[in-house]
Every structure is written in C-alpha cells, then in structure tokens.
Amino acid sequence: MDENTRRVVLLNQHQLPIIKLFALEGAQQSPLNPDRGDNKNIYRHGEFIYKVYFYDELLENQQKLLNIANEQAVLKLAAEKESQHLANLKGVYLGRNHVAFKLEVFETDFRDYLEEVRDVRHLPKIFQMIVLGLRELHDLRYVHRDLKPDNIMINLKPLKVVLIDFERASLRT
Ligand SMILES: Nc1ncnc2c1ncn2[C@@H]1O[C@H](COP(=O)(O)OP(=O)(O)OP(=O)(O)O)[C@@H](O)[C@H]1O
Numbered sequence: 001m002d003e004n005t006r007r008v009v010l011l012n013q014h015q016l017p018i019i020k021l022f023a024l025e026g027a028q029q030s031p032l033n034p035d036r037g038d039n040k041n042i043y044r045h046g047e048f049i050y051k052v053y054f055y056d057e058l059l060e061n062q063q064k065l066l067n068i069a070n071e072q073a074v075l076k077l078a079a080e081k082e083s084q085h086l087a088n089l090k091g092v093y094l095g096r097n098h099v100a101f102k103l104e105v106f107e108t109d110f111r112d113y114l115e116e117v118r119d120v121r122h123l124p125k126i127f128q129m130i131v132l133g134l135r136e137l138h139d140l141r142y143v144h145r146d147l148k149p150d151n152i153m154i155n156l157k158p159l160k161v162v163l164i165d166f167e168r169a170s171l172r173t
C-alpha cells in the first residue's frame with residue numbers, strides 16, 4: 001500500500017472501525033481509481049468485478065454501514081463454504097477513497113436476461129439454481145430480503161446462477 005493510501009486508511013480506521021477490521025483481515029491495496037461522481041458502485045478491472053463503497057458515503061449514512069457489514073459477512077461465509085449459487089468474496093481492497101469487494105464476473109443479470117435472451121428452455125434450470133442459492137444462504141443462517149431479477153446473476157455457457165447483493169440480508173433467529 002503506498003504511503004498516501006496507508007495514511008488515508010489509518011485515518012478512516014478511527015472513524016470507520018469496519019475499515020480496521022478489513023485491514024486486520026489482510027485487505028490489499030485497491031487497483032481501482034473510482035470517483036464518487038461516476039455514480040456507480042460496480043467496476044470491472046482485469047478478470048474481476050469490484051463492488052465499491054466510498055468512505056464518504058459510509059461516514060454520511062449509518063444505513064450504508066449496515067449494508068457493507070451484511071454484504072461482507074455473507075460474501076465471506078459463501079467463500080468459506082464454497083457456495084455454488086451465492087457470490088463468493090475473492091478479496092477485500094482498500095483505496096484512498098473507497099473499499100472494494102472483488103467478485104467473479106458474470107455475463108448478465110436475470111433482469112437483462114428476461115428482456116434480451118429469454119430462452120424458455122433455460123428457465124426451469126435457472127429457477128432450480130435460484131432455489132439452491134436460497135437453500136445455501138439459509139444454511140448460512142441468513143435470509144436475503146431483497147431477492148429480485150437484478151440480484152440474480154447468470155452465466156450462460158455453461159449455465160450457472162448465483163445470488164448477489166446481500167446488503168439487506170439478515171441473520172435468522
Ligand atoms: N459479479 C458480477 N458480475 C457482473 N455484473 C455484476 C456483478 N455483481 C453485480 N453486477 C451488476 O451490478 C448490479 C448491481 O449490483 P449489486 O446489486 O450488488 O449492487 P447494488 O448496491 O444493489 O446496486 P443497485 O442499488 O444499483 O442495485 C447488478 O444488478 C448487476 O447488473
């Protein structure tokens with residue numbers, strides 16, 4: 001991590017203890033250079049997708065802190081359990097203005113699939129894999145609470161479906 005990034009990260013560790021947790025768990029320097037003005041939170045870089053949270057938005061918004069904690073908790077559990085139908089966390093990265101979660105890239109989400117591809121022969125398998133994803137999530141003792149077509153990612157060849165976006169997920173009691 002370069003000196004300037006390290007300084008910013010240390011500063012944020014006081015205000016955002018979750019950043020300290022990520023640093024302790026071995027987060028690496030982010031390869032991204034995102035700008036909050038980009039108005040997006042998903043960045044493609046090399047072979048992977050990165051879901052980005054800006055420190056500023058985490059400081060401004062308590063809800064965002066809950067969101068990032070839920071997202072990281074489930075993505076990490078899914079990686080530990082090698083869940084087949086849940087997005088798996090590939091790494092946590094800290095930058096000057098953001099933290100990023102590295103994820104496998106998928107071709108399309110189910111919303112675009114329904115609008116653009118919509119091959120009815122795929123649908124039974126897709127629904128089966130959605131149910132398998134929900135079962136894996138429930139076995140991790142979480143409920144999704146935001147299941148919708150844009151939170152379901154699909155690769156077509158070979159067909160693979162994973163659930164994403166665990167920001168609203170909550171532990172089952
Ligand atoms: N691993 C991935 N591969 C390809 N595209 C992805 C991946 N993860 C997310 N996306 C795309 O980015 C979109 C938003 O991702 P996600 O649901 O994780 O973030 P979000 O915070 O809910 O964003 P929004 O509030 O805009 O839905 C997805 O609907 C999908 O189109």
Ligand SMILES: [Mg+2]
Binds near residue numbers: 150151165
């Ligand atoms: Mg979403």
